[in-house]
Amino acid sequence: xxxxFPDVYNAELIAALDYYGIAAAAGSACSTPDNKPSHVxxxxxxxxxxxxxxxxxxxxxxTSKADIDYATWVFREFFSGSFGSTxxxxxxxxxxxxxxxxxxxxxxxxxxxxxxxFSSISGSYESSLLTFKNHLDRIPADKSILVICQxxxxxxxxxxxxxxxxxxxxxxxxxxxxxxxxxxxxxxARACGENIHNLDAEGESGVI
Numbered sequence: 001x002x003x004x005f006p007d008v009y010n011a012e013l014i015a016a017l018d019y020y021g022i023a024a025a026a027g028s029a030c031s032t033p034d035n036k037p038s039h040v041x042x043x044x045x046x047x048x049x050x051x052x053x054x055x056x057x058x059x060x061x062x063t064s065k066a067d068i069d070y071a072t073w074v075f076r077e078f079f080s081g082s083f084g085s086t087x088x089x090x091x092x093x094x095x096x097x098x099x100x101x102x103x104x105x106x107x108x109x110x111x112x113x114x115x116x117x118f119s120s121i122s123g124s125y126e127s128s129l130l131t132f133k134n135h136l137d138r139i140p141a142d143k144s145i146l147v148i149c150q151x152x153x154x155x156x157x158x159x160x161x162x163x164x165x166x167x168x169x170x171x172x173x174x175x176x177x178x179x180x181x182x183x184x185x186x187x188x189a190r191a192c193g194e195n196i197h198n199l200d201a202e203g204e205s206g207v208i
Contacts, residue, residue: 002041004054009088011152011174013055015160016078022071025056026153086159087171089146091183094173099191105143107132108196109158110177114150118181119193121148127199129154135199136165144169152176 005013010026017024041051057071077083098104099121106124109132120126127135129149139145145167149155155172163170173180181188 001057001059002054003057004046004050006053008053009174010052010055011156012086012088012160013078015086015156016083017055017071017074018157019160019164020070020074022074023058026052026054083160084163086156086163088156088174089171090174091180094146094180094184096187096191101144103144104146105140106146106148107139107158108148108177109154110148110150117150117178120177120196121192122194122196124148125197125199129158131200132158133161138199139167141167144171146171146173148173148177148180150176150178152179 014024014026041054042048046054106121108120108124108126109129110120110126111128115126125138132139139162145159145162147155147159147162147170149158149172152173152175155176156174159170159172181192
């Protein structure tokens with residue numbers, strides 16, 4: 001079942017659903033981790049913008065009325081603004097002045113195999129989707145947090161989690177670091193690869 005919500009970036013809605021234990025997807029089943037617009041939705045006439053406002057939910061014979069009521073509550077709370085909000089930064093918006101801001105804390109949650117492809121933004125703090133919760137004491141609540149991942153699918157989930165834990169200024173890099181690198185090759189060459197901290201490593205040995 002595909003549902004389209006105008007003016008709502010699907011990754012943010014999926015992040016809220018995921019936090020409350022509801023599985024949903026944005027792309028086709030074979031491209032979900034990449035958060036690419038579904039080719040199926042494109043084939044039926046939806047634009048890329050509309051596809052990025054669409055989520056997919058699956059029901060089965062095991063889905064109960066209580067499940068549907070619970071999901072309805074999550075949707076209602078999300079659209080009422082009760083969950084708070086995070087900010088999507090698109091590749092063209094993340095520029096040099098933002099990267100130079102000392103108030104910015106960049107949390108890179110890419111997996112180790114993603115990091116083999118290319119380095120992270122200089123000064124960022126690396127962890128992963130599976131381990132970042134172990135380091136909440138090292139993620140400063142008084143700074144502006146930018147969460148990045150490879151393809152833009154997981155960072156909204158982590159951003160929503162941090163927002164739910166009381167972090168007030170949380171954003172994520174929509175479409176991911178790969179898209180930002182592609183859109184800004186010169187900036188990437190200048191702004192990546194130095195003084196990267198690995199939160200999962202112990203002590204100062206975690207500084208690259």
